Amino acid sequence: MQEYGSFSAQERAALLEQLREEYAVFQGLGLKLDMSRGKPGADQLDLSAALLDAALLDPPKTETGFDCRNYGLLDGIPEAKRLFAALLDLPAEQILVCGNSSLNLMYDYLAQCMLFGADGEPWAAQKKIKFLCPTPGYDRHFSILEHLGIEMIAVPMRENGPDMAFVEQLVRDESVKGLICVPKYSNPEGKTYSDETVCRLAALHPAAKDFRVIWDNAYLVHDLYDATDPLLNIFTAARDCGTEDHFIEVTSFSKISFPSAGISAIAASPANLAAIQARMAIQTIGHDKLNQLRHFRFFRDARGIYDHMQKHAAILRPKFETVLAALEQDLGGAGIASWTNPRGGYFISLDILGGCAKRTGQLCKEAGVVLTPPGATYPYGRDPEDKNLRIAPTFPPVAELEQACALLTLCVRIAALEKLGEQESPAGKREQR
Ligand SMILES: Cc1ncc(COP(=O)(O)O)c(C=O)c1O
Structure with a gap:
């Protein structure tokens, strides 16, 4: 042409x-x-039609005999925790299995940081706070930040992830509290962060000591072809740098089973997870464990997924x-x-x-x-x-x-x-x- x-x-x-x-x-x-x-x-959606078979919930009990129809198991049923542990390559103890929406988990985590702080003073009590946003990016991430009054700073995406030199410079500002990103098959570009990008994010030592990266791994198994884009495990990289507390990972089954009736998970360092779980215990007595059980019995393991x-x-x-x-x-x-x-x-x-x-x-x-x-x-x-x-x-x-x-x-x-x-x-x- x-x-x-x-x-x-x-x-x-x-x-x-x-x-x-x-x-x-x-x-x-x-x-x-x-x-x-x-x-x-x-x-x-029809691929997961069998998830709705009543027989999948017979009996409605976990392998430990817990009745999923009842209150309890705030952190999720052991089978569903195992499923996410295999997908995220993390110990089950670092994972909470929740309701259908990871967006909800992100909103909730950030809202709680505003109200109660990530590690110290509530963000809302601090003067102007800012988040780094690799762009182009996911509009609903931006809506959350805007809604909470968190100022957004656009960071250009390069071939291998956000412009890390720019990120490294921006985090010297104490009011920069975090970064929100989709590290694998990013929305909308479909890019996956390189090992170098993941390691540089893990190695960040920001001025803000309550710095948090929302690691939205929404598309972790969503390959179009046989070969997957490899993504380094952020918690492994962070452990080597002593920065595990900087990272909050979320994912969900919205595009594995059903967007309106999947299951989601939040993963974090032991210290962060304890804080998240303590707050969650005030919010709910437990998520939909019948759905967790159904998902486990339908998919069984990572291979099944x-x-x-x-x-x-x-x-x-x-x-x-x-x-x-x-x-x-x-x-x-x-x-x-x-x-x-x-x-x-x-x-x-x-x-x-x-x-x-x-x-x-x-x-x-x-x-x-x-x-x-x-x-x-x-x-x-x-x-x-x-x-x-x-x-x-x-x-x-x-x-x-x-x-x-x-x-x-x-x-x-x-x-x-x-x-x-x-x-x-x-x-x-x-x-x-
Ligand atoms: C990057 C990303 N994160 C999260 C979501 C929404 O996830 P959920 O359905 O688990 O709330 C989407 C939906 O398109 C998405 O693209």
Whole structure:
């Protein structure tokens, strides 16, 4: 494809007119497609249908004879703790098994740090506190921090994780209390932190002594292909540096079994876990242990989970490949877009010409395709270059994805041509639209 930057003004105008005609056809189709949220499709949910068999709970007792219908076992049933211990490669004693949502665990942990402190004075009682946010990142992380009044500092993502030199410099500021991240198959780029990045995070000695990294390992077994992106165990790396207390790890079965009825876990150093558990004991007498038991009996062990994830991958691979093929075919070589090619996770990150993301989102919406709101992948919803779009290919069937991608790439091209026209002649802005 010819580079868009090399077009003459006439060529650009002619192409824009042609693309707008194509766009008008899409508008006439009355599409209603959604590529905005990373949800499993119904066929993925069906993979875990047997989790709902009543026979799985017969008898409703743990291997130690505990009746899961009753109160108790705040830290989770031993079988579910073992399951998470195998996945996270941690001792079961360092894990609490909780309800369905890890987002809830993150909110709760941070809210409790605000109220009661992480290790000392409550964060809310300290003057302005800040968190580091690798960007682009997960919008709901940013919503939690904003909601709690924690100032966010964007840290650019590089190929192997956040820009560590910048992180190392920023943590010299005592008001920087932590960092929130997705170390494996990051949302939205699908990047996995290298060993060096993990070791440098583990080796941080921040000015704040109550510094915490929220290690959101949401996509730890969510490979699309046979080979996994290896991720160093953060607690092993931290133990060598004496910084285990800096790390709070969470994960969940939302994209292994059911988003609305999975199980989650929080893992931490013995000292942190004791504090978390003591607070949790005030909040609840125990989580849904029947669901924990069901999950254990359905999956049995890590092998059972890995095998199950291959079935998810078989459904998801064609969807990711559909998006990637459309991007390559429609945008490759045009010099107006670049995108990630993840080996796992739930998203593809698309960077387009600066100043075009919002316009592209608007064009898509007006023709019936909903994208994650442009800007959402940045703290406060502000993408400084207005260029990043998060594509969530998992939910729509392949045929719908093909249509949605055809429209998306069309809108990217239209927005780019409009922008290039504006840059050349700012006065032309009104005519173009
Ligand atoms: C990185 C990340 N963390 C957490 C979540 C939500 O997890 P849960 O369903 O366990 O609350 C998501 C959902 O998309 C996610 O992408």
